Amino acid sequence: MSAAEPFAAIRFPTSGWRALVLDQRRLPWAEIVDEVTTWEAMALAIGDMRVRGAPAIGVAAAYGMALAAHSAPPATSAFITHMERAAAGLTATRPTAVNLAWAAGACLSHARSVAPLGPDERAESCLAFARALHEADVASCRRIGELGAALLPDEGTVLTHCNAGALATGGYGTALGLLRAARAMGKRHRVLASETRPYLQGARLTAWELSRDGFDVSIVCDNMIGHLLAKGQIACAVVGADRVARNGDVANKIGTYGLACLARLHDVPLYVAAPLSTVDRDVSDGDAIPIEQRSAREVVELDLPGGSVRIAPDGVGALHPAFDVTPARLVTALVTERGVASPLNDASLAALFGG
Numbered sequence: 462m463s464a465a466e467p468f469a470a471i472r473f474p475t476s477g478w479r480a481l482v483l484d485q486r487r488l489p490w491a492e493i494v495d496e497v498t499t500w501e502a503m504a505l506a507i508g509d510m511r512v513r514g515a516p517a518i519g520v521a522a523a524y525g526m527a528l529a530a531h532s533a534p535p536a537t538s539a540f541i542t543h544m545e546r547a548a549a550g551l552t553a554t555r556p557t558a559v560n561l562a563w564a565a566g567a568c569l570s571h572a573r574s575v576a577p578l579g580p581d582e583r584a585e586s587c588l589a590f591a592r593a594l595h596e597a598d599v600a601s602c603r604r605i606g607e608l609g610a611a612l613l614p615d616e617g618t619v620l621t622h623c624n625a626g627a628l629a630t631g632g633y634g635t636a637l638g639l640l641r642a643a644r645a646m647g648k649r650h651r652v653l654a655s656e657t658r659p660y661l662q663g664a665r666l667t668a669w670e671l672s673r674d675g676f677d678v679s680i681v682c683d684n685m686i687g688h689l690l691a692k693g694q695i696a697c698a699v700v701g702a703d704r705v706a707r708n709g710d711v712a713n714k715i716g717t718y719g720l721a722c723l724a725r726l727h728d729v730p731l732y733v734a735a736p737l738s739t740v741d742r743d744v745s746d747g748d749a750i751p752i753e754q755r756s757a758r759e760v761v762e763l764d765l766p767g768g769s770v771r772i773a774p775d776g777v778g779a780l781h782p783a784f785d786v787t788p789a790r791l792v793t794a795l796v797t798e799r800g801v802a803s804p805l806n807d808a809s810l811a812a813l814f815g816g
């Protein structure tokens with residue numbers, strides 16, 4: 462397959478104060494890029510899932526903070542108040558992925574440190590900070606890929622859930638970064654992308670991203686996973702993470718916990734790939750991780766190119782916890798840019814942070 466046009470979940474061109482966000486709600490049917498020029502519009506883009514995936518929404522928040530700096534009032538104290546409001550507004554959009562709060566907090570600290578500068582200079586400095594955060598995320602993904610690829614078998618079938626690829630990060634991907642790096646090392650995998658109800662990140666996004674990159678990818682419905690594991694048709698599973706607690710418990714897309722239980726029952730390794738910005742050392746275990754509850758509409762309706770279609774009887778509602786928590790003991794290894802934690806627990810995770 463010939464190389465497809467490069468894509469980016471989010472980028473900030475060198476001219477003009479605007480971020481370009483690839484609307485992931487429209488994939489795979491259309492590649493629509495939205496221009497985002499204010500932090501409020503960026504918060505909306507994160508909240509309505511035009512940009513999604515833990516590291517990618519961290520990068521989006523960083524560019525949102527740069528846009529806030531550009532539109533801030535000139536006086537130093539008013540600038541700081543404005544930046545605090547933007548950080549809080551961006552952070553409030555999605556509660557589970559800690560990369561969002563982490564990035565907004567880092568950008569706010571930077572904004573405070575440059576607040577005494579003139580308006581243009583401090584806005585440029587905030588943008589440079591956001592660009593550096595974006596570049597660091599891509600570098601982390603590449604390192605995670607290198608380290609994690611070594612864990613994968615030379616060939617066989619790898620299952621992934623949700624989308625933890627270039628679309629979900631600054632670029633390259635975490636879980637899908639392992640597959641990219643493994644391919645570069647000469648390993649050959651068939652990839653199964655679980656559909657990932659209700660938002661279909663696997664069927665729409667992972668299948669789009671991997672097929673355009675020439676991977677052998679097939680979609681499986683979420684409820685096929687147990688059967689395929691029981692039949693010995695999956696060599697290992699790789700997923701990303703939205704927040705990892707201090708003891709190694711992993712919050713990730715709803716369905717990951719069920720997959721982890723089934724994988725353990727069938728002695729199939731489960732690898733979690735995530736940058737250290739996804740580790741929340743302020744949270745002791747998975748019980749303390751907030752689980753985003755999204756609209757029932759996303760469960761009872763399917764969004765299609767021509768509009769949404771209701772698939773449930775009128776008057777019937779739905780639950781929609783968007784994430785679940787996988788206990789650390791069910792994770793074979795956590796792959797970060799600073800090394801691999803296996804077994805995953807307080808001590809192995811603390812060691813990655815230098816103790």
Ligand code: MRU
Nearest residue numbers: 513514515623625629701702714
């Ligand atoms: O609701 P989403 O699509 O933002 O959820 C994304 C996930 O759960 C991903 O698996 C996770 O963020 C890891 S992305 C590298």
